[in-house]
Amino acid sequence: AGGGGRFDSPGKGRGLRVTRGFAVGELVLCSPAYSFVLSGEERGSRCEFCFTKKEKLARCGKCKKASYCNAKCQKGDWAMHKLECSAMMAFKENWCPSEISRLVARILAKKKERCVSEKILLIDDIQSHVEDVDNEKRERNEAEVAGLHRFFSKHLEFPDHKDLLALISQVACNGFTIEDDELSHLGTALYPDVALINHSCLPSAIVTYDGTAAQVRAVRNMEPGDEVLISYIDLMYPTDDRNNRLRESYYFTCDCRDCKSKSGDKAKLRVRKRSDPVEPQAIGNMVRYARKTVREFRAVKHIKNILELLEMCEQSLEEMGSIFEDANVYMVHVMYQAMGVCLYMEDPEGALRYGEKIIKHYR
Numbered sequence: 544a545g546g547g548g549r550f551d552s553p554g555k556g557r558g559l560r561v562t563r564g565f566a567v568g569e570l571v572l573c574s575p576a577y578s579f580v581l582s583g584e585e586r587g588s589r590c591e592f593c594f595t596k597k598e599k600l601a602r603c604g605k606c607k608k609a610s611y612c613n614a615k616c617q618k619g620d621w622a623m624h625k626l627e628c629s630a631m632m633a634f635k636e637n638w639c640p641s642e643i644s645r646l647v648a649r650i651l652a653k654k655k656e657r658c659v660s661e662k663i664l665l666i667d668d669i670q671s672h673v674e675d676v677d678n679e680k681r682e683r684n685e686a687e688v689a690g691l692h693r694f695f696s697k698h699l700e701f702p703d704h705k706d707l708l709a710l711i712s713q714v715a716c717n718g719f720t721i722e723d724d725e726l727s728h729l730g731t732a733l734y735p736d737v738a739l740i741n742h743s744c745l746p747s748a749i750v751t752y753d754g755t756a757a758q759v760r761a762v763r764n765m766e767p768g769d770e771v772l773i774s775y776i777d778l779m780y781p782t783d784d785r786n787n788r789l790r791e792s793y794y795f796t797c798d799c800r801d802c803k804s805k806s807g808d809k810a811k812l813r814v815r816k817r818s819d820p821v822e823p824q825a826i827g828n829m830v831r832y833a834r835k836t837v838r839e840f841r842a843v844k845h846i847k848n849i850l851e852l853l854e855m856c857e858q859s860l861e862e863m864g865s866i867f868e869d870a871n872v873y874m875v876h877v878m879y880q881a882m883g884v885c886l887y888m889e890d891p892e893g894a895l896r897y898g899e900k901i902i903k904h905y906r
């Protein structure tokens with residue numbers, strides 16, 4: 544579909560707008576990936592080239608790791624898979640490049656030709672925000688550079704250090720996570736034309752995936768000239784959380800109608816109704832506690848043992864439950880984590896108990 548064009552969006556830099564009208568559900572833009580990579584967890588259950596999930600996939604005869612639908616997919620993928628095929632065999636159990644570095648290696652391996660996914664925006668034009676990167680991110684990017692040199696040096700000629708850092712920063716900031724219908728993570732890809740689309744918490748479009756291609760579909764009716772806007776983040780959270788996330792990952796603050804009015808926050812931060820109303824200060828304190836809990840849980844999720852994690856969830860639910868209703872987003876967030884812990888512990892009754900509570904408020 545070719546109903547979009549690049550333009551200068553007031554206050555947002557460049558953006559994408561439609562040149563004709565679109566109705567809800569209509570396909571605004573379809574973009575093949577400039578470069579993509581199947582996540583390591585999906586290796587073996589999906590075709591590395593087209594991401595199709597199948598029982599009987601054929602394995603690469605050399606590494607016995609990469610899987611394909613057929614010889615055609617294998618052939619199509621070879622230019623990229625050869626970056627990893629012999630290296631995986633050489634590194635054996637020490638093969639552990641990050642998904643970002645695997646994608647960057649593929650981008651470097653591609654010829655610098657204008658590609659079909661770059662009709663509107665060239666890959667080199669994508670914003671890198673190198674000057675905005677803080678120390679923590681710089682360290683992470685340096686680690687990615689080291690990983691690239693460690694795992695891919697045999698097949699690639701690297702640009703100088705500064706350019707490589709810029710590319711990694713570009714990919715970190717503009718990479719899209721490919722998800723299936725159940726929102727499980729399948730891989731990462733770069734779509735230069737889709738990266739042109741700006742964010743709004745009141746989006747006019749969403750991105751879905753068909754294999755490795757991105758599809759931008761209207762979720763609101765659009766008039767000719769309207770800007771195409773997608774959400775970069777989970778919109779379940781209140782305004783301040785959303786903007787913290789946007790600043791952290793994308794280096795801007797949103798000024799959409801929802802962010803200006805904060806009108807959705809009250810429904811998201813549902814507070815218990817009591818005969819003596821809860822003081823605003825107590826609510827503020829509990830919001831801070833909730834944010835801290837969410838952050839802490841994320842930090843220790845892969846470190847603490849499963850019983851400690853469950854206890855963390857239960858404790859914070861009890862604490863927050865003194866002020867928040869079950870439908871409060873922080874309550875839902877923690878209940879969702881607790882459900883995951885129960886599933887991991889093979890405690891279906893526990894998982895169901897949390898699951899039912901969550902569903903009750905999202906029907």
Ligand SMILES: [Zn+2]
Nearest residue numbers: 590593612616
């Ligand atoms: Zn395939």
Ligand SMILES: [Zn+2]
Nearest residue numbers: 603605606628
């Ligand atoms: Zn192979």
Ligand SMILES: [Zn+2]
Nearest residue numbers: 744797799802
């Ligand atoms: Zn907003």
